[in-house]
Amino acid sequence: MIEEQITIKKKIVFSGLGLHTGLEIKATLVPSAVNTGIFFVRTDLKKTIPIKASWKYTIRANLCTKISNKEGHTVSTVEHLMFALYSLGITNLLIEINGPEVPIMDGSAKIFIDELLKNGLIKQNQKIKKLKILNSFQINNGKKFIKYEPNNKNFLEIDYTLEYNDQFIKKQKYLLKDAQKNFLNVFNCRTFCHQEDLEKIFSMGLAKGGSLDNAIVISGKKILNQGGLRCEDEFVKHKILDCIGDLYLSGFFIQGKIICKQGGHELTLDLLSKIFESEKNYVIVNLDSSINHSKSKNFSYRSSVETII
Numbered sequence: 001m002i003e004e005q006i007t008i009k010k011k012i013v014f015s016g017l018g019l020h021t022g023l024e025i026k027a028t029l030v031p032s033a034v035n036t037g038i039f040f041v042r043t044d045l046k047k048t049i050p051i052k053a054s055w056k057y058t059i060r061a062n063l064c065t066k067i068s069n070k071e072g073h074t075v076s077t078v079e080h081l082m083f084a085l086y087s088l089g090i091t092n093l094l095i096e097i098n099g100p101e102v103p104i105m106d107g108s109a110k111i112f113i114d115e116l117l118k119n120g121l122i123k124q125n126q127k128i129k130k131l132k133i134l135n136s137f138q139i140n141n142g143k144k145f146i147k148y149e150p151n152n153k154n155f156l157e158i159d160y161t162l163e164y165n166d167q168f169i170k171k172q173k174y175l176l177k178d179a180q181k182n183f184l185n186v187f188n189c190r191t192f193c194h195q196e197d198l199e200k201i202f203s204m205g206l207a208k209g210g211s212l213d214n215a216i217v218i219s220g221k222k223i224l225n226q227g228g229l230r231c232e233d234e235f236v237k238h239k240i241l242d243c244i245g246d247l248y249l250s251g252f253f254i255q256g257k258i259i260c261k262q263g264g265h266e267l268t269l270d271l272l273s274k275i276f277e278s279e280k281n282y283v284i285v286n287l288d289s290s291i292n293h294s295k296s297k298n299f300s301y302r303s304s305v306e307t308i309i
Helices: 079-087 110-119 195-203 234-248 266-275
Strands: 004-008 012-017 024-033 040-042 065-067 073-074 093-097 120-127 129-133 137-141 144-149 156-163 173-175 192-194 216-219 256-261 282-286 305-307
Touching: 004 024, 012 110, 079 110, 079 234, 137 266, 144 266, 156 234, 173 234, 192 195, 192 234, 195 216, 234 256, 234 266
Parallel strands: 040 093, 156 256, 192 216
Antiparallel strands: 004 120, 012 024, 024 093, 065 073, 120 305, 129 282, 137 144, 144 256, 156 173
């Protein structure tokens, strides 16, 4: 388990289309000091305040996860980038973004993770805080559900079942043990949709930037992507990727077990809301008693760090 806070060595720029807006977006990732956390800031807007990457600031959205500040400025489709940050243990980061949506890249978290590793991370000189969830929680929506179960393991595992009444996906099930250690099992799995659903999606004003370069499209008994699938169970693994990205909006590396069937962004965020609705549900453990726990009001990018070896 990662115990130290982590940021990136230097600025990294990602450019690409927003999946739903179709806009050309540039996201610049900037190193941040200890105890800062993860924030987005809209550089295309005047006098906007940063948006914390937190379940508290999510708003309902179709087919993505969206966060907002009190001014109503939003950033959507944050889940794949949040998965990348979770997987690499990044706890402090500022994301400067010149539009309302994180670039979709190839539809997975692969490009984010590849570039983050290529450019390097730095281990900071203070410990993370550990969240201990004390009880089991379950959120139901018809036949869909997501459940959290505490256990004595010091990692997160996700048992996910995906089932469609179609000719291609049908039913897939996958158990990801130690999600942070084994993120490579799911990091390159892409978002997907059925061809017959596209008309409805377009009518909602979504997927304006969607293409076979950033999504799998299923048509009957086949997919339309020439390169085929990256793995046989790519669909359920992508859902796990989404789930982990959303869970990281808790602000912690959650430990325990998630069991999910036909879940989605809304169910995962409802689960976080349920867990945090009462302080009786959890305990926050400070791994380093020397940490100053006062909230940082200003962004500062200088801190004492050591290079991760």
